[in-house]
Amino acid sequence: MRARRWTEQRVKTLRRLAAQGASARTIAGRIGGVSRAAVLGKISRLRRAANAVEAAARKCSPARPRGPGKTLLELTNHSCRWPIGEPGRRGFHFCGADGADLERAMPYCARHARRAYGNDAAAAEPKNPRRAPARRRVAPRS
Ligand SMILES: [Zn+2]
Numbered sequence: 001m002r003a004r005r006w007t008e009q010r011v012k013t014l015r016r017l018a019a020q021g022a023s024a025r026t027i028a029g030r031i032g033g034v035s036r037a038a039v040l041g042k043i044s045r046l047r048r049a050a051n052a053v054e055a056a057a058r059k060c061s062p063a064r065p066r067g068p069g070k071t072l073l074e075l076t077n078h079s080c081r082w083p084i085g086e087p088g089r090r091g092f093h094f095c096g097a098d099g100a101d102l103e104r105a106m107p108y109c110a111r112h113a114r115r116a117y118g119n120d121a122a123a124a125e126p127k128n129p130r131r132a133p134a135r136r137r138v139a140p141r142s
Contacts, residue, residue, distance in 0.1 A: 006042060010031050010034075011042070011046070013027075013030065013031055014027055014031060014039065014042060014043070014046075015046070015072065015073070017030055018043055018072075018073060018075075019072050019073075019075055019081075020102065021075070021076060021077035021102040021103075024036045024039040024040045024043070025039075027039045043073065046073055047073045047074070050071055050072075050073050054071060069084060069093040069094060069095065069096050070093060070094050070095075070096030071093050071094070072094070074096065075094060075096065077100070077101065077102045077103065078098050078099065078100050078101060078102075079094065079095075079096045079097070079098070079100055080094065080095035080096055080097045080098075080099060080100045080107070080108050080109035080112050081094050081095070081100060081107040081108060082094060082095035082107075082108050082109070082112035082115075082116070095108070095109060095112055097109035097111070097112075
């Protein structure tokens with residue numbers, strides 16, 4: 001079977017599923033009419049194009065947010081999806097730190113999960129890192 005063309009719609013679907021961490025096999029099945037290899041090839045080409053765009057953007061934009069970060073196509077199942085910057089704007093990216101687990105419906109790293117949900121883990125750590133509690137002195141036991 002000859003691979004069908006990558007229409008805008010199919011690329012959109014590919015990007016969305018890839019961002020959700022779907023496997024190439026899953027993406028191929030969802031799009032239909034393409035092989036897993038074709039999906040991998042397309043992802044790789046999109047990545048290369050995205051990298052080129054990013055490199056160009058970096059050259060003329062010193063305002064790329066701090067931190068390593070990841071673009072949409074660089075995200076894996078374990079990459080934090082906390083958005084940094086404004087979608088559609090130059091420099092927009094995701095936190096990308098390890099610690100997320102999409103299979104367990106956990107899209108953020110521990111730090112951003114606390115910011116997003118303020119769950120139990122938040123109570124265990126200081127809310128404001130600048131006001132961390134003073135270090136306890138370790139007194140020798142008598
Ligand atoms: Zn994060």
